[in-house]
Amino acid sequence: MNTEQRIVVLGAGYTGMLAALRLARRTRNRNVRITLVNPSPRFTERLRMHQIAAGQELADYRIPDILTGTGIEFVQGSATSIDPAAKHVVVDNTTTLPYDKLVYALGSSTDTSIVAGAADHAWTLNDPRLAHQFAERLNVVAAQGGTVVVCGGGLTGIEAATEIADSHPELHVTLISAGAPGAMMGDKARAYLNRALDRLGITRQLGRISKVLPDAVELSTGELIPADLTLWTAGVRVAPLAAQAGIETDANGLIVVDATLRSVSHPDIHAIGDAAAVRFAWGRLHGTCQSGMPTAAYTADTIARQLRGKQSKPFRFGYFHQPVSLGRGDAVIQFTKSDDTPGRWYLTGRLATFYKESVSSSPVPTFRMSRRINVPVKLRAGTPATARS
Ligand SMILES: Cc1cc2nc3c(=O)[nH]c(=O)nc-3n(C[C@H](O)[C@H](O)[C@H](O)COP(=O)(O)OP(=O)(O)OC[C@H]3O[C@@H](n4cnc5c(N)ncnc54)[C@H](O)[C@@H]3O)c2cc1C
Numbered sequence: 083m084n085t086e087q088r089i090v091v092l093g094a095g096y097t098g099m100l101a102a103l104r105l106a107r108r109t110r111n112r113n114v115r116i117t118l119v120n121p122s123p124r125f126t127e128r129l130r131m132h133q134i135a136a137g138q139e140l141a142d143y144r145i146p147d148i149l150t151g152t153g154i155e156f157v158q159g160s161a162t163s164i165d166p167a168a169k170h171v172v173v174d175n176t177t178t179l180p181y182d183k184l185v186y187a188l189g190s191s192t193d194t195s196i197v198a199g200a201a202d203h204a205w206t207l208n209d210p211r212l213a214h215q216f217a218e219r220l221n222v223v224a225a226q227g228g229t230v231v232v233c234g235g236g237l238t239g240i241e242a243a244t245e246i247a248d249s250h251p252e253l254h255v256t257l258i259s260a261g262a263p264g265a266m267m268g269d270k271a272r273a274y275l276n277r278a279l280d281r282l283g284i285t286r287q288l289g290r291i292s293k294v295l296p297d298a299v300e301l302s303t304g305e306l307i308p309a310d311l312t313l314w315t316a317g318v319r320v321a322p323l324a325a326q327a328g329i330e331t332d333a334n335g336l337i338v339v340d341a342t343l344r345s346v347s348h349p350d351i352h353a354i355g356d357a358a359a360v361r362f363a364w365g366r367l368h369g370t371c372q373s374g375m376p377t378a379a380y381t382a383d384t385i386a387r388q389l390r391g392k393q394s395k396p397f398r399f400g401y402f403h404q405p406v407s408l409g410r411g412d413a414v415i416q417f418t419k420s421d422d423t424p425g426r427w428y429l430t431g432r433l434a435t436f437y438k439e440s441v442s443s444s445p446v447p448t449f450r451m452s453r454r455i456n457v458p459v460k461l462r463a464g465t466p467a468t469a470r471s
Pocket residue numbers: 092093094095096097098119120121122126128129130131132159160161162187188189190207238241321354355356357369370371372373374405406
């Protein structure tokens with residue numbers, strides 16, 4: 083291969099980082115230029131965003147440092163548009179990056195547009211800067227013995243509520259959810275979770291939220307839950323970039339991919355992580371690091387194979403676990419079947435805390451090792467992706 087192949091990776095989160103690093107290694111003797119685009123030079127550990135919100139300082143991982151020695155070019159900025167016909171990306175409305183292959187790894191964020199007032203009056207864990215500001219406000223509210231309301235009883239809401247209650251025992255913490263918190267877990271793991279919520283003094287409120295007000299959350303029944311601070315963790319939205327570019331997306335804006343994770347409308351675009359609509363016979367992947375990292379490793383391997391003129395097998399994946407921290411000294415891990423339904427086994431307490439911490443801290447060492455070796459990232463082979471969403 084004599085002509086240089088230009089590969090642009092958009093987003094240096096968990097999946098974009100891994101895809102770029104693994105690709106650099108897989109193509110190291112070939113004429114390939116890899117460019118990684120991200121708004122911040124700091125790697126965001128999204129798995130730990132609730133820890134920032136509770137006031138903890140995280141390690142400062144610099145993306146250019148992690149890329150050292152790989153030959154990957156780092157461009158700091160936000161992709162503002164994609165032109166799939168001209169095959170280029172525009173960064174910050176100024177810099178044009180042509181590509182032969184594009185890896186779309188822009189992730190997702192919680193959706194504050196689904197309920198009136200959430201965007202104006204609720205905080206989110208979407209951005210480390212906001213999470214830090216939330217932590218500062220939390221200190222003020224805690225000093226007054228005030229109330230924090232966490233909206234959403236999914237894993238992020240549970241982790242946030244327990245982290246806040248654990249670090250600020252003087253606060254009143256209320257967790258509002260439409261269904262029982264931890265509904266995705268088996269009975270025993272959920273019973274453990276409920277005992278932990280009780281131990282931390284977290285009030286559970288079941289109900290549909292109709293409005294977020296400056297000092298309260300309103301339920302569809304009209305009931306008002308007082309809140310000095312509101313944290314929103316429900317719903318998922320993705321960047322509109324793909325849809326705006328005419329790349330086929332599903333109703334939620336995720337790129338529709340084939341069984342090899344390539345866009346069905348633009349096969350030179352590979353979508354990974356939270357931004358990809360990956361289908362299996364049992365349903366669609368939901369955004370997790372657990373599933374995102376394998377999509378990144380698979381895509382790096384697939385592109386490297388394509389450059390060597392080889393065929394790719396369909397992406398295979400099966401879920402393995404639901405690891406949930408319950409503050410700093412407790413956790414519950416529900417092991418699952420491939421389709422993420424709960425299995426028989428679960429872990430709790432110190433063993434689970436160690437397990438969860440190992441999961442949260444594994445990506446950065448994986449990135450570093452990926453510079454030198456092909457790190458296996460699949461925990462379980464699972465079923466193959468289907469051809470279309
Ligand atoms: C508090 C919390 C706890 C979680 N815990 C778990 C867990 O225990 N286990 C688990 O499996 N998952 C967990 N998740 C989910 C997990 O974090 C995501 O599924 C994962 O981050 C997805 O990786 P990604 O690479 O697709 O997106 P991200 O990691 O979000 O990365 C996207 C990157 O794209 C960048 N970007 C965005 N827009 C642009 C643009 N226009 N141009 C360039 N770059 C852009 C962003 O800055 C970011 O760096 C948790 C999420 C949260 C919020």
